[in-house]
Each structure stands twice: as C-alpha cells, then as structure tokens.
Amino acid sequence: MKQATHYTDHDAFLQDAVPGSFWVSDGPEHVNFWFFCPCGCGEKRVIRVGRGYKPEAGPSWHWNGATEKPTLKPSVDLGHWHGWLTGGVWQK
Ligand SMILES: [Zn+2]
Incomplete structure (x- = not known):
C-alpha cells in the first residue's frame, strides 16, 4: 500500500519523486494525471x-x-505494476 500524495507545485513534485505521488494538469478536454x-x-x-x-x-x-x-x-496497469488507486491509496 502506498499513499497517493497530491502535489500542487510541479517542481516539488518532480524533485521529490515520491512513489505514488501525483500532480494534475488540465488539458482542453480532459485532465492529465x-x-x-x-x-x-x-x-x-x-x-x-x-x-x-x-x-x-x-x-x-x-x-x-x-x-x-x-x-x-478502472485499475491502472503499468506492466510491472498493476493495481488500483482507491481512496488515496495505491493497492495491488
Ligand atoms: Zn514501478
């Protein structure tokens, strides 16, 4: 289990590179997660x-x-890791 920590600061997101952390950017028709x-x-x-x-x-x-x-x-399949993000927690 890994917590999904939200970053609002893009630079901090990239610098910290915390496993399971995320940053979102709004596109014209959808959101990039x-x-x-x-x-x-x-x-x-x-x-x-x-x-x-x-x-x-x-x-x-x-x-x-x-x-x-x-x-x-649905679930997120990264090939070597396949699981769910539910309620702020990544779980296989
Ligand atoms: Zn991995």
Missing part, C-alpha cells in the same frame, strides 16, 4: 482522466476529482 509509479522504481507516468467522468476517447480513467482521497477507475 501524472504520477510516480507506486512500486518505487522512479518511473513517471501520465494517464488521461475525467473529473467525475471517464473520457470516451482512448485509454482513459474516471477520476473522482479528489486530491485528498483520489480514486481512479
């Missing part, structure tokens, strides 16, 4: 999410819009 792999490998990923909905196009996730206790649906 950036996060460091919860496993601790240091890999940074981005997925397309909707604030309270799942974007129709492409691989995408439903985000509950919360930064305190974020939940993504």
Whole structure:
C-alpha cells in the first residue's frame, strides 16, 4: 500500500519523486494525471482522466476529482505494476 500524495507545485513534485505521488494538469478536454509509479522504481507516468467522468476517447480513467482521497477507475496497469488507486491509496 502506498499513499497517493497530491502535489500542487510541479517542481516539488518532480524533485521529490515520491512513489505514488501525483500532480494534475488540465488539458482542453480532459485532465492529465501524472504520477510516480507506486512500486518505487522512479518511473513517471501520465494517464488521461475525467473529473467525475471517464473520457470516451482512448485509454482513459474516471477520476473522482479528489486530491485528498483520489480514486481512479478502472485499475491502472503499468506492466510491472498493476493495481488500483482507491481512496488515496495505491493497492495491488
Ligand atoms: Zn514501478
């Protein structure tokens, strides 16, 4: 289990590189949800999410819009790590 810590400061997000932490940036039609792999490998990923909905196009996730206790649906598959972000916790 890893806590998903939200960063508002992009530089601090990149510098700290805390496993499971995330930073979001609003795109024109969706939200980019950036996060460091919860496993601790240091890999940074981005997925397309909707604030309270799942974007129709492409691989995408439903985000509950919360930064305190974020939940993504469906599960997140990073290849070497596959699990869920639920209530602010990454779990395999
Ligand atoms: Zn990893």
